Amino acid sequence: MKFFIDTANLDQIREANDLGILDGVTTNPSLMAKEGIVGEAAVMQHYKDICAIVDGDVSAEVISTDYAGMIAEGEKLAALHENIVVKVPMIKDGIKAISYFTRKGIRTNCTLVFSAGQAILAAKAGATYLSPFIGRIDDISWDGMDLIKSIAEIYAVQGYETQILAASVRTPLHIVQSATNGADVVTCPLSAILGLLKHPLTDIGLAQFLADHAKANKA
């Protein structure tokens, strides 16, 4: 399973990249706004900055919701860097745009996916990645992980090549469950990635090893 970081914060991207386990980055308009990245020129430059840090796929989301606008924006974004993946919302014109980008060899990430039916349509259109939002499903007391599992089953049965990118990840457990249920990629905040490191027995064991070493090597 590939690991993407879900942020537009350059310091956090660097910190995750330094771990040596990072395969890419996802952003969205809310994450860009959170970093104060405003206006087309600044947004474009920010994507270039991210691509300069991480050697992996970087999802850049279109703002337009009409076909012509999504095509114009997506082509501009894709031209920024070979690692840019154009992120397109799961709406009717979005599916048309993904089909167009597929024909043109531009890679896409279909975002805001909440059902297996949507996942089938995106795969038919040739999306490179599909982003089911598991945390937002959990937020309304459904089970986001059931959706990952059901999409993974459908894609395996049908032989679809679209990669399942578990998004809206909130916790380390979401990462573990995504791996169990067949996600190809997980995109998560830095806190969830770092949360995977934690186990009290690791800390206790290390403290004991170091204490024993210090005792034995006392001058």
Ligand code: E4P
């Ligand atoms: C990533 O591609 C999504 O935009 C993101 O994971 C959404 O996460 P949120 O539900 O925590 O905003």
